[in-house]
Amino acid sequence: MSWGYRIMLLFTGFAALMITLVYKATHTKYELVSKDYYADELRYQEKIDGMNNASVAGNLTVTNDTKYIQVQLPASITQQPDSANAWFYCKTNASHDVRMNVVFVNGLLAVDRTKIFNEQYEFRLQFVAGKKRYHYTQYIDLR
Template sequence: MNWGYKIIIVFVLFAAGMLTLVAKSLRTRIDMVTPDYYKEELRYQQVIDGKRNASGLSAPLGISQSDAAIVLTFPAEMRNPGVNGELKFYRPSDAGKDINVPLKIAAAGEQQLDKQLFTKGLYKVIVQWTMNDRPFYMEEMITVN
Protein backbone atom coordinates (compact mmCIF):
# COMPACT_ATOMS: atom_id res chain seq x y z
CA MET A 1 0.00 0.00 0.00
CA ASN A 2 1.26 3.43 -0.97
CA TRP A 3 2.16 5.92 1.84
CA GLY A 4 -0.34 8.41 0.35
CA TYR A 5 -3.20 6.01 1.04
CA LYS A 6 -2.02 5.58 4.62
CA ILE A 7 -2.14 9.35 5.16
CA ILE A 8 -5.68 9.51 3.74
CA ILE A 9 -6.79 6.65 6.01
CA VAL A 10 -5.34 8.44 9.07
CA PHE A 11 -7.16 11.68 8.14
CA VAL A 12 -10.46 9.84 7.59
CA LEU A 13 -10.17 8.05 10.95
CA PHE A 14 -9.31 11.35 12.67
CA ALA A 15 -12.33 13.09 11.10
CA ALA A 16 -14.63 10.20 12.07
CA GLY A 17 -13.33 10.34 15.67
CA MET A 18 -13.86 14.10 15.86
CA LEU A 19 -17.43 13.81 14.51
CA THR A 20 -18.16 11.12 17.09
CA LEU A 21 -16.90 13.36 19.93
CA VAL A 22 -18.95 16.32 18.70
CA ALA A 23 -22.10 14.19 18.44
CA LYS A 24 -21.62 12.82 21.98
CA SER A 25 -20.97 16.27 23.44
CA LEU A 26 -24.14 17.68 21.88
CA ARG A 27 -26.23 14.90 23.47
CA THR A 28 -24.78 15.40 26.98
CA ARG A 29 -27.21 17.11 29.35
CA ILE A 30 -25.72 19.82 31.55
CA ASP A 31 -27.67 20.92 34.65
CA MET A 32 -26.68 24.08 36.45
CA VAL A 33 -27.06 24.15 40.23
CA THR A 34 -29.83 26.70 39.88
CA PRO A 35 -31.33 28.25 36.73
CA ASP A 36 -30.52 31.75 38.03
CA TYR A 37 -26.99 30.88 39.12
CA TYR A 38 -25.49 34.35 38.64
CA LYS A 39 -28.21 36.10 40.63
CA GLU A 40 -27.68 33.59 43.46
CA GLU A 41 -23.94 34.27 43.40
CA LEU A 42 -24.54 37.97 43.98
CA ARG A 43 -26.59 37.15 47.11
CA TYR A 44 -23.86 34.97 48.60
CA GLN A 45 -23.20 37.43 51.46
CA GLN A 46 -26.57 36.35 52.92
CA VAL A 47 -25.32 32.75 52.93
CA ILE A 48 -22.15 33.79 54.75
CA ASP A 49 -24.17 35.69 57.37
CA GLY A 50 -26.61 32.78 57.67
CA LYS A 51 -23.82 30.26 58.30
CA ARG A 52 -22.33 32.51 60.96
CA ASN A 53 -25.71 32.92 62.67
CA ALA A 54 -26.41 29.16 62.49
CA SER A 55 -23.07 28.37 64.13
CA GLY A 56 -24.21 30.46 67.11
CA LEU A 57 -27.26 28.27 67.83
CA SER A 58 -27.34 26.16 71.01
CA ALA A 59 -27.20 22.95 68.94
CA PRO A 60 -26.75 22.19 65.26
CA LEU A 61 -29.59 20.99 63.07
CA GLY A 62 -29.80 17.21 63.06
CA ILE A 63 -30.73 15.11 60.04
CA SER A 64 -31.59 11.45 60.49
CA GLN A 65 -33.42 8.73 58.58
CA SER A 66 -35.88 6.09 59.61
CA ASP A 67 -37.40 3.44 57.37
CA ALA A 68 -40.29 5.73 56.41
CA ALA A 69 -39.09 9.31 56.84
CA ILE A 70 -36.26 11.80 56.88
CA VAL A 71 -36.32 13.70 60.17
CA LEU A 72 -34.83 17.14 60.74
CA THR A 73 -34.35 18.03 64.42
CA PHE A 74 -34.06 21.71 65.27
CA PRO A 75 -32.57 23.37 68.38
CA ALA A 76 -34.84 24.68 71.13
CA GLU A 77 -34.63 28.35 70.14
CA MET A 78 -36.12 27.58 66.72
CA ARG A 79 -39.37 26.26 68.18
CA ASN A 80 -41.22 29.55 67.91
CA PRO A 81 -43.79 30.76 65.40
CA GLY A 82 -41.49 33.51 64.05
CA VAL A 83 -39.40 31.05 62.03
CA ASN A 84 -39.89 31.13 58.25
CA GLY A 85 -37.83 29.27 55.73
CA GLU A 86 -37.38 26.58 53.15
CA LEU A 87 -35.81 23.13 52.86
CA LYS A 88 -34.11 22.32 49.58
CA PHE A 89 -33.01 18.83 48.70
CA TYR A 90 -30.63 19.28 45.77
CA ARG A 91 -29.83 16.15 43.73
CA PRO A 92 -26.45 16.76 42.00
CA SER A 93 -26.95 14.01 39.44
CA ASP A 94 -30.44 15.05 38.24
CA ALA A 95 -32.02 18.49 38.67
CA GLY A 96 -35.45 16.98 37.95
CA LYS A 97 -35.32 15.16 41.30
CA ASP A 98 -34.75 18.28 43.42
CA ILE A 99 -37.31 18.82 46.18
CA ASN A 100 -38.30 22.14 47.79
CA VAL A 101 -40.42 22.12 50.96
CA PRO A 102 -41.50 25.00 53.20
CA LEU A 103 -40.12 24.90 56.74
CA LYS A 104 -42.83 23.73 59.19
CA ILE A 105 -41.39 22.87 62.59
CA ALA A 106 -43.66 20.77 64.81
CA ALA A 107 -44.03 21.44 68.55
CA ALA A 108 -41.45 18.73 69.28
CA GLY A 109 -38.89 20.62 67.21
CA GLU A 110 -38.91 18.23 64.27
CA GLN A 111 -39.96 18.20 60.66
CA GLN A 112 -40.55 14.86 59.00
CA LEU A 113 -40.55 14.20 55.27
CA ASP A 114 -41.89 11.01 53.75
CA LYS A 115 -39.15 8.99 52.04
CA GLN A 116 -41.48 8.25 49.14
CA LEU A 117 -40.78 11.80 47.89
CA PHE A 118 -37.15 10.85 47.28
CA THR A 119 -35.26 8.44 45.09
CA LYS A 120 -32.33 6.61 46.62
CA GLY A 121 -29.05 8.43 46.30
CA LEU A 122 -27.06 11.50 47.27
CA TYR A 123 -28.79 14.79 48.18
CA LYS A 124 -27.48 18.10 49.43
CA VAL A 125 -29.84 19.40 52.11
CA ILE A 126 -29.97 23.20 52.18
CA VAL A 127 -31.94 24.83 54.99
CA GLN A 128 -32.50 28.59 54.80
CA TRP A 129 -34.61 30.36 57.38
CA THR A 130 -35.13 33.66 59.14
CA MET A 131 -35.86 34.16 62.80
CA ASN A 132 -36.39 37.64 64.24
CA ASP A 133 -35.23 39.12 60.90
CA ARG A 134 -31.86 37.30 61.14
CA PRO A 135 -30.89 34.96 58.28
CA PHE A 136 -29.74 31.41 58.99
CA TYR A 137 -28.24 28.88 56.59
CA MET A 138 -27.13 25.27 56.88
CA GLU A 139 -26.20 22.64 54.33
CA GLU A 140 -25.30 18.98 54.65
CA MET A 141 -24.89 16.01 52.35
CA ILE A 142 -27.05 12.92 52.99
CA THR A 143 -27.54 9.64 51.21
CA VAL A 144 -31.17 8.53 51.08
CA ASN A 145 -31.38 4.77 51.35
Protein backbone atom coordinates (compact mmCIF):
# COMPACT_ATOMS: atom_id res chain seq x y z
CA MET A 1 0.00 0.00 0.00
CA SER A 2 1.48 3.34 -0.99
CA TRP A 3 1.60 6.50 1.11
CA GLY A 4 -1.15 8.12 -0.93
CA TYR A 5 -3.65 5.40 0.02
CA ARG A 6 -2.61 5.56 3.68
CA ILE A 7 -3.11 9.33 3.81
CA MET A 8 -6.48 9.01 2.05
CA LEU A 9 -7.50 6.27 4.52
CA LEU A 10 -6.42 8.46 7.44
CA PHE A 11 -8.44 11.46 6.18
CA THR A 12 -11.47 9.27 5.48
CA GLY A 13 -11.29 7.84 9.01
CA PHE A 14 -10.94 11.33 10.47
CA ALA A 15 -13.96 12.57 8.47
CA ALA A 16 -16.03 9.59 9.62
CA LEU A 17 -15.06 10.28 13.23
CA MET A 18 -16.03 13.96 12.90
CA ILE A 19 -19.39 13.09 11.33
CA THR A 20 -20.07 10.63 14.16
CA LEU A 21 -19.20 13.21 16.84
CA VAL A 22 -21.38 15.90 15.21
CA TYR A 23 -24.27 13.45 14.98
CA LYS A 24 -23.97 12.48 18.66
CA ALA A 25 -23.64 16.11 19.76
CA THR A 26 -26.77 17.20 17.91
CA HIS A 27 -28.83 14.36 19.37
CA THR A 28 -27.78 14.85 22.99
CA LYS A 29 -30.55 16.12 25.28
CA TYR A 30 -29.47 19.05 27.47
CA GLU A 31 -31.72 20.04 30.35
CA LEU A 32 -31.39 23.10 32.54
CA VAL A 33 -32.22 23.06 36.24
CA SER A 34 -34.57 25.96 35.68
CA LYS A 35 -35.94 27.49 32.52
CA ASP A 36 -35.90 30.92 34.14
CA TYR A 37 -32.44 30.67 35.72
CA TYR A 38 -31.66 34.39 35.49
CA ALA A 39 -34.66 35.44 37.62
CA ASP A 40 -33.86 32.60 40.04
CA GLU A 41 -30.33 33.92 40.48
CA LEU A 42 -31.65 37.40 41.26
CA ARG A 43 -33.70 35.91 44.11
CA TYR A 44 -30.79 33.82 45.42
CA GLN A 45 -30.31 35.97 48.55
CA GLU A 46 -33.79 34.91 49.69
CA LYS A 47 -32.69 31.29 49.35
CA ILE A 48 -29.53 31.95 51.38
CA ASP A 49 -31.57 33.60 54.14
CA GLY A 50 -34.00 30.68 54.10
CA MET A 51 -31.16 28.14 54.37
CA ASN A 52 -29.69 30.07 57.32
CA ASN A 53 -33.07 30.10 59.07
CA ALA A 54 -33.49 26.38 58.36
CA SER A 55 -30.06 25.53 59.79
CA VAL A 56 -30.93 27.41 63.00
CA ALA A 57 -34.35 25.72 63.25
CA GLY A 58 -33.05 22.16 62.79
CA ASN A 59 -33.39 19.31 60.31
CA LEU A 60 -36.51 17.92 58.69
CA THR A 61 -37.53 14.37 59.48
CA VAL A 62 -38.38 12.54 56.25
CA THR A 63 -39.91 9.08 56.35
CA ASN A 64 -40.63 7.09 53.24
CA ASP A 65 -43.07 4.19 53.05
CA THR A 66 -44.94 2.53 50.21
CA LYS A 67 -47.86 5.00 50.15
CA TYR A 68 -46.58 8.34 51.44
CA ILE A 69 -43.50 10.44 51.92
CA GLN A 70 -43.95 12.16 55.26
CA VAL A 71 -42.05 15.31 56.17
CA GLN A 72 -42.05 16.50 59.78
CA LEU A 73 -40.97 20.06 60.60
CA PRO A 74 -38.50 20.64 63.42
CA ALA A 75 -40.06 21.29 66.83
CA SER A 76 -38.45 24.74 66.94
CA ILE A 77 -40.79 25.96 64.18
CA THR A 78 -43.86 26.59 66.28
CA GLN A 79 -45.99 28.50 63.78
CA GLN A 80 -47.82 26.75 60.99
CA PRO A 81 -46.32 27.62 57.56
CA ASP A 82 -48.44 30.08 55.60
CA SER A 83 -47.59 28.64 52.20
CA ALA A 84 -45.19 25.94 51.12
CA ASN A 85 -43.69 24.78 47.85
CA ALA A 86 -42.19 21.32 47.44
CA TRP A 87 -40.00 20.34 44.53
CA PHE A 88 -38.80 16.83 43.85
CA TYR A 89 -35.89 17.58 41.53
CA CYS A 90 -34.60 14.63 39.47
CA LYS A 91 -31.12 15.40 38.16
CA THR A 92 -31.20 12.72 35.50
CA ASN A 93 -34.55 13.43 33.85
CA ALA A 94 -36.41 16.73 33.93
CA SER A 95 -39.69 15.05 32.95
CA HIS A 96 -39.64 13.28 36.35
CA ASP A 97 -39.49 16.56 38.29
CA VAL A 98 -42.52 17.18 40.48
CA ARG A 99 -43.43 20.63 41.81
CA MET A 100 -46.39 21.16 44.08
CA ASN A 101 -47.93 23.58 46.54
CA VAL A 102 -48.35 21.75 49.83
CA VAL A 103 -50.17 22.25 53.12
CA PHE A 104 -48.81 21.21 56.50
CA VAL A 105 -51.15 19.76 59.11
CA ASN A 106 -49.74 20.12 62.63
CA GLY A 107 -46.24 20.41 61.21
CA LEU A 108 -46.60 17.25 59.13
CA LEU A 109 -46.69 16.98 55.35
CA ALA A 110 -47.76 13.81 53.52
CA VAL A 111 -47.01 13.48 49.80
CA ASP A 112 -48.67 10.69 47.81
CA ARG A 113 -46.04 8.34 46.31
CA THR A 114 -48.18 7.55 43.25
CA LYS A 115 -47.52 11.07 41.90
CA ILE A 116 -43.75 10.60 42.02
CA PHE A 117 -41.50 8.30 39.98
CA ASN A 118 -39.13 5.81 41.60
CA GLU A 119 -35.97 7.90 41.22
CA GLN A 120 -33.34 9.59 43.30
CA TYR A 121 -34.49 13.13 44.08
CA GLU A 122 -33.21 16.29 45.60
CA PHE A 123 -36.16 17.35 47.75
CA ARG A 124 -36.45 21.13 48.09
CA LEU A 125 -38.97 22.61 50.48
CA GLN A 126 -39.61 26.34 50.76
CA PHE A 127 -42.08 27.94 53.12
CA VAL A 128 -42.78 31.01 55.21
CA ALA A 129 -43.66 30.68 58.89
CA GLY A 130 -43.96 33.63 61.23
CA LYS A 131 -42.53 36.12 58.71
CA LYS A 132 -39.41 33.98 58.34
CA ARG A 133 -38.50 32.24 55.11
CA TYR A 134 -37.19 28.66 55.29
CA HIS A 135 -35.46 26.63 52.60
CA TYR A 136 -34.59 22.96 53.08
CA THR A 137 -32.74 20.67 50.68
CA GLN A 138 -32.51 16.94 51.31
CA TYR A 139 -31.71 13.92 49.14
CA ILE A 140 -34.35 11.18 48.93
CA ASP A 141 -33.88 7.86 47.15
CA LEU A 142 -37.24 6.36 46.14
CA ARG A 143 -35.84 3.44 44.16
